[in-house]
Amino acid sequence: xxxxxxKRLIQSVFVMLAVAFLAxxxxxxxxxxxxxxxxxxxxxxxxxxxxxxxxxNDPFALQFMRFTGDMxxxxxxxxxxxxxxxxxxxxxxxxxxxxxxxxxxxxxxxVGIPAGVYTxxxxxxxxxxxxxxxxxxxxxxxxxxxxxxxxxFFGVQLSWLPTFGRGGTVSVGGWETSFLTIDGWRxxxxxxxxxxxxxxxxxxxxxxxxxxxxxxSDYIRFATARGVPMSRLxxxxxxxxxxxxxxxxxxxxxxxxxxxxxxTESVFQWPGMGLLFLESIRFVxxxxxxxxxxxxxxxxxxxxxxxxxxxxAIDPRLRIKDVS
Amino acid sequence: MLDFIKRHEGLWLFSRSPAVIIxxxxxxxxxxxxxxxxxxxxxxxxxxxxxxxMDGLLPPMWxxxxxxxxxxxxxxxxxxxxxxILYGARLSLIIGIAAMAIATVLGVGLGLxxxxxGGRFDAVAMRIADIQLALPAILTALLIDGIARGxxxxxxxQNLRVTVLTIAIALSLWVNFARTARASTFVQMNKEYVxxxxxxxxxxxxxxxxxxxxxxxxxxxxIMTVDLASAILLEATLSFLGIGLPADSPSLGTLIRIGxxxxxxxxxxxxxxxxxFLVALVVSINILGDFLRDxxxxxxx
Numbered sequence: 024x025x026x027x028x029x030k031r032l033i034q035s036v037f038v039m040l041a042v043a044f045l046a047x048x049x050x051x052x053x054x055x056x057x058x059x060x061x062x063x064x065x066x067x068x069x070x071x072x073x074x075x076x077x078x079x080n081d082p083f084a085l086q087f088m089r090f091t092g093d094m095x096x097x098x099x100x101x102x103x104x105x106x107x108x109x110x111x112x113x114x115x116x117x118x119x120x121x122x123x124x125x126x127x128x129x130x131x132x133x134v135g136i137p138a139g140v141y142t143x144x145x146x147x148x149x150x151x152x153x154x155x156x157x158x159x160x161x162x163x164x165x166x167x168x169x170x171x172x173x174x175x176f177f178g179v180q181l182s183w184l185p186t187f188g189r190g191g192t193v194s195v196g197g198w199e200t201s202f203l204t205i206d207g208w209r210x211x212x213x214x215x216x217x218x219x220x221x222x223x224x225x226x227x228x229x230x231x232x233x234x235x236x237x238x239x240s241d242y243i244r245f246a247t248a249r250g251v252p253m254s255r256l257x258x259x260x261x262x263x264x265x266x267x268x269x270x271x272x273x274x275x276x277x278x279x280x281x282x283x284x285x286x287t288e289s290v291f292q293w294p295g296m297g298l299l300f301l302e303s304i305r306f307v308x309x310x311x312x313x314x315x316x317x318x319x320x321x322x323x324x325x326x327x328x329x330x331x332x333x334x335x336a337i338d339p340r341l342r343i344k345d346v347s
Numbered sequence: 348m349l350d351f352i353k354r355h356e357g358l359w360l361f362s363r364s365p366a367v368i369i370x371x372x373x374x375x376x377x378x379x380x381x382x383x384x385x386x387x388x389x390x391x392x393x394x395x396x397x398x399x400x401m402d403g404l405l406p407p408m409w410x411x412x413x414x415x416x417x418x419x420x421x422x423x424x425x426x427x428x429x430x431x432i433l434y435g436a437r438l439s440l441i442i443g444i445a446a447m448a449i450a451t452v453l454g455v456g457l458g459l460x461x462x463x464x465g466g467r468f469d470a471v472a473m474r475i476a477d478i479q480l481a482l483p484a485i486l487t488a489l490l491i492d493g494i495a496r497g498x499x500x501x502x503x504x505q506n507l508r509v510t511v512l513t514i515a516i517a518l519s520l521w522v523n524f525a526r527t528a529r530a531s532t533f534v535q536m537n538k539e540y541v542x543x544x545x546x547x548x549x550x551x552x553x554x555x556x557x558x559x560x561x562x563x564x565x566x567x568x569x570i571m572t573v574d575l576a577s578a579i580l581l582e583a584t585l586s587f588l589g590i591g592l593p594a595d596s597p598s599l600g601t602l603i604r605i606g607x608x609x610x611x612x613x614x615x616x617x618x619x620x621x622x623x624f625l626v627a628l629v630v631s632i633n634i635l636g637d638f639l640r641d642x643x644x645x646x647x648x
Contacts, residue, residue: 041478053497156366159637163630165580167587168622171607179611282483289588304493304590312493323481 031331035324040091042320046313047090050100051083053309094317104308113296113314118199119189120295123214123287124280130219131226131276136269138223139230140262143238158224166283170217170290177213185210187292214291218283222276229272233265240264267338274330281319360642370634377628381440384433389418392431393596407616420616422605428616431602432624438598439625442513443579449517450578451571454524459555461525462532473529476522487519488581492590505593512591516581523570531563565643572636576629583625599625 057070057079065073074080078089093100099109142151178186190210193203201207237243238261246260285297292298296315303311361367380387407420407428420428461469479487495511496504532555535541544554585591586600594601599621606618 049494049497053494159633160630163576163580163633164626165584165587165629167584168603168626171603171610171618171622175610278481278483282486285485285489286584286588300489301588301590304489304496307493307497309497312490316490319486 027335028332031328035328038324039317039320042317043091043094044087046316047087049313049316050090050309051086053307099314099317100310102303102308102311104303104306104311109310109314112299112311113318115199116294116296116299117318119201119293120281120284120288120297122201123211123218123293123295124277124284126211126215127218127222127280127284128273128276130215131222132269132273134219135223135226136230139227140234140257142227143231143234144257146235154227158227161220161224166217166221166286167290169220170214170287173213173217174290184213186213189294214287214293217290218280218287221283222279225276225279226269226272229268230265233268234261237261237264267334270330270333270337274327277326278323281322361638364638366634367638370631370638373627374631374635377436377624377631378440380433381436384430384437388427388430388433390427390430392426392434406614407620420614420620422617423609423614428620431597432599432621435597435599435602435621436624436628438509438592438596439579439582439600439628442509442516442582442598443575445513446516446520446578446582447571447575449513450520450574451524451567453517454521455528455560455567457521458525458528459532459559462529462536463551463555463559465533469529472525476525479519479522482519484516484519484577484581485584488515488585489588489590491515491518492585508592508596512582512585515585516578519581520574520578523574524567527566527570528563531566532559535559535562569636569640569643572632572639576632576636579625579632580629599628 057074057077061070061073078086081089097110099113101107102109102112105112138154142154145151174186177184185206188210189199189201189207191204191206192199192201193207194200195203201211243256243261246256251260281297284293284295285301287293288295288297289301296318299311300315302308303315361371385391407418418429422428422431457472461472492511492515495507495515499507499511536559541554541558544558549558582591582598583600583603586598587604589604592598592601594605597605602621603618603625606621609615609617
C-alpha cells in the first residue's frame with residue numbers, strides 16, 4: 024500500500040516536471056521574451072543588458088532549474104499582455120472554472136449512471152432505444168451548438184435564465200463562490216448543463232456497457248437462481264461491480280470537463296481560466312499559456328492520484344494483490 | 348440483387364436499417380454539395396464583387412420578403428447564405444479530410460512499427476501516445492495553434508491558417524490510429540503468413556505495409572470515419588472560438604460564430620442554417636461510423 028502510493032507520487036512528480044519543461048520551452052523558444060518585454064525604442068545595448076540581468080544567457084539547464092524553483096515558490100512571472108503577475112490572474116479565475124466543472128461533472132454522474140443502468144437492464148425497450156439514439160446525437164452536436172441552443176430557448180425565447188457571466192458571487196475566504204446566491208445558481212445552470220451533456224453521454228455509455236457485462240456474469244446468474252430480489256440484485260450486486268470503471272471515467276472526464284470549459288466559457292462569457300487561456304492564445308501571451316498548462320496538469324495529477332487511491336478503497340482485490 | 352445483398356453481410360445490414368440509410372443520403376448530399384460548390388453555388392462568396400450591402404439581411408425565400416435569388420437568404424453583408432454554406436462546408440471537409448489523412452498516416456505508421464518491432468520502441472511510442480491521450484484533443488489543437496502564432500511571422504499567418512489548423516487537428520487525433528494499428532498488428536504478428544514473410548527475409552517495411560496493413564484495414568476504417576467527424580467538429584469549434592479560419596474565408600464554424608451576433612435579433616437563418624448543416628453532417632458521419640463498427644465487430648451486435 025505504502026509502496027503503491029509512493030510509486031504513484033513519484034510518477035506524478037515526473038509528470039509535473041515534464042509539463043513544467045513544456046511550459047518552460049514555450050516561454051523560452053516561442054518568440055523572444057526580450058522583444059516581448061521591451062518596446063521598439065529600447066536600444067540593442069539595453070536589450071542585451073536586460074537579457075544578461077534576466078539570466079537568459081545562462082546554460083539551459085540552469086535556466087530551467089531557476090524557472091522550476093520560481094514556480095514552486097509561487098512566482099509565475101508576468102503576462103506579456105497586461106503586465107500583471109500571472110499567478111494573480113490565474114488564481115482569481117480558478118473558482119469560476121472549478122465550480123462550473125464540478126457541477127457539470129455532478130450532472131454527468133447523477134443523470135448518466137441511472138440512465139446507463141436503465142438502458143442496460145431493458146436494452147430492447149422503446150425508452151432505452153430513444154435514450155441511446157439521443158446520446159448518439161448528443162455526441163455529435165458540438166458543445167458550442169448545445170450552448171447556443173440553450174441560450175436561445177431558455178435565455179432569449181423564455182428569458183428564464185441569464186445567458187452570460189457568473190451573476191452574484193460571494194467571497195468566502197478569498198474564494199469567489201456562486202453557490203451561495205440564487206442569482207449565482209441561476210447563472211450557473213445553462214453553462215453547467217452545456218458542459219455536462221457531452222460527459223453525460225460518455226458516462227451513460229460506459230455504465231451501460233459495464234452493467235451488461237456484469238449482468239452476464241456467473242455470480243449474477245447464481246444470485247438470480249437463488250431468488251435474490253431484483254432491486255437488491257441490480258443495485259447491490261451488479262452496480263457495485265461497475266464502480267471501478269466509473270471511478271476511472273471520473274478521472275478521465277475531469278480532463279474533458281476542463282478542456283471543454285474553454286468552449287463553454289467562451290459561449291457564456293464565463294470569467295474562468297478557459298476564457299483567460301483563449302485570450303492568451305489570441306494575443307500570444309506565452310507566460311499565461313504556460314502557467315495555465317501547469318495549473319491544469321496539477322489538477323489532473325491530483326485527481327488521478329485520488330482516483331488511484333479510491334480504487335484500492337473500493338476494490339478489495341487490489342489490496343490482496345498488494346500484500347502478496 | 349437481393350441475393351447479392353444477402354451474401355454481403357454489410358450491405359444486408361445496411362438495407363435493413365433506415366437510420367443508416369438516411370445518414371448515408373444526408374452525408375452524400377452535403378459532401379457532393381461541398382465538392383461541387385464552385386459549379387453549383389449561385390455566387391462565389393470570396394469574391395467581394397458578388398454581393399452588395401443592398402441585399403443585406405434578406406430572409407430565406409419561403410419567408411415574407413424572401414426572394415428566389417437568395418434561396419436561404421443573405422447575411423448582414425448581403426452575402427448569399429447557400430453559397431457561403433456550400434463553400435464553408437467545402438473548407439470544413441477539406442480540413443477535416445486532410446487532418447484525418449495526416450493523422451492516419453502518422454498513427455498507422457507508428458502503430459505498425461510499434462506492433463512489428465515491439466520491445467523498447469513499442470514502449471516509448473505507447474508512452475507518448477498515453478501522454479497525448481491524457482491531453483484532450485481540443486487542448487492540444489489550441490496549444491499547437493498558439494505555438495504556431497508565436498513562431499510564424501505575422502505576414503505568413505493568414506496564408507498558412509488552413510495548414511496550421513489542419514496540422515493542429517491532425518496532431519491531436521493520431522493516437523486512436525496508433526493504438527488500434529498496434530493492437531491489430533500484434534494479433535497479425537503471430538499468424539503464419541507474417542512469419543513466413545519475415546523468414547523469407549522480406550524487408551520490414553514490405554511486411555508491414557504489403558502484408559499486415561491490408562489485414563488490419565477494417566478496424567482502421569471505423570476509426571477513420573469516427574475521426575473524420577471529430578476533425579470536422581474540432582475545426583468548427585476552433586473557428587467558432589475565433590482562432591480557426593477568419594471571416595473572409597469562413598468554414599461552417601466561422602459562419603456559426605458570425606451568426607451568434609444575430610441570436611438576439613430576428614434574423615434566425617444566419618445562425619441556424621449553418622448550424623443545421625454542421626450538425627447534420629457530423630451526426631450522419633457518426634451514425635455511419637457506428638454502423639461500420641457493428642459490421643466489423645459482430646460480437647457487439
